[in-house]
Amino acid sequence: MKFALIIAAALLIGGLSYLQIQNSDLQQRLTLAMTFETQLQQQSEQSTLQRLEFEQQIRDLQAQLLNTNSQISSLNTALRQARDQIDPQYPALLEQARLEAAQATSPARSAAGGSPFSTFSDPAMARSRAEDSIPKMYGSFVNALGIAGTERLDVMEALVEFGSERNQRLSALLDGSIAAEQASSLFGADALGNAMQEMLTEQQLAELNQYDLLIRQETANEIYGDSLAKSGSAISGASHDRVMQVMLDELFSAQNNYAALIADDGSMITAYNDQLAAYQRTRDRLQGELNAEQLTQLDRFLQSQSNGVDVILEASTDGSGRVSVMRARVGAADLPQ
Secondary structure, eight states, rough: OHHHHHHHHHEEOOOEEEHHHHHHHHHHHHHHHHHHHHHHHHHHHHHHHHHHHHHHHHHHHHHHHHHHHHHHHHHHHHHHHHHHOOOTTHHHHHHHHHHHHHHHSSSSOTTSSSSTTGGGGHHHHHHHHHHHHHHHHHHHHHHTTTOOOHHHHHHHHHHHHHHHHHHHHHHHHHHSOOHHHHHHHSSTTTHHHHHHTSSSOHHHHHHHEEEEHHHHHHHHOOOOHHHHHHTTSSSSSSSHHHHHHHHHHHSSGGGGGGSSSSSTOOOHHHHHHHHHHHHHHHHHHHTTTHHHHHHHHHHHHHHHHEEEEEEEEEEETTTTTEEEEEEEEEEEEGOOO
């Protein structure tokens, strides 16, 4: 009996020891799990704090950006107000000064009544200028016509000859000492096509006339587009493109004799008056599309263009198709009567 009790006690003691060991192990695991949980909670809290800090920084930066934009807008307003206080007519005066400077540096009529373009009347000079500019403008077009080599050279020679004669007679045109019929044959809207009608087929002539019209439109776009941009900042981007589209449409209309230097009657005065009418049609068409500030700039620009006529002395294109123009401006009062 005693022996049995001893064994039972031993087993009980062993079981208690085992339970104590198991309890200790479980306690260690629980402690480790709680440590991990604490660390995760701390990391989560830290991430939340960082996110809140980032969000606050973003809000601060947005506020700074709005404040900066406001300051820039206020500065622009202050600058405009200061400029207007100094002189409300500043933009108009700036454009007037630019035009006066351009007129001062362009050729003027001599005291003897000679044309500022008298140097062009020299046959050698006129021929040299034509030989330099005509191939640049029409060489690629003539090559694209698919004409045989010898005939192609003849076509280019005829174009150069026409350009040379135009150069020689430009001085007489501006002096008013050229007959209306001859003026039309050299400077009229159909002058180039008429000069080449014996060299080209009817289809080729139509293509030449269309090509020449496109060149003259690009030249006008270069001249007017630059002047419009310099006349103010209200018309820019899409509005600038729209103004140029309407203006070129009116300038190169049948009503304006396709922007030829002379009208159907051979007169530069008539052509000038037709040009003024084209400006007015441009203004009428755009009146409902532009705001008050843009209309003010447009009126200022059209007024500056109404002071005279641009005479193209030379035009050429580079490899990218950009037109380079050498021109002189003849005042309305200097046009031949």
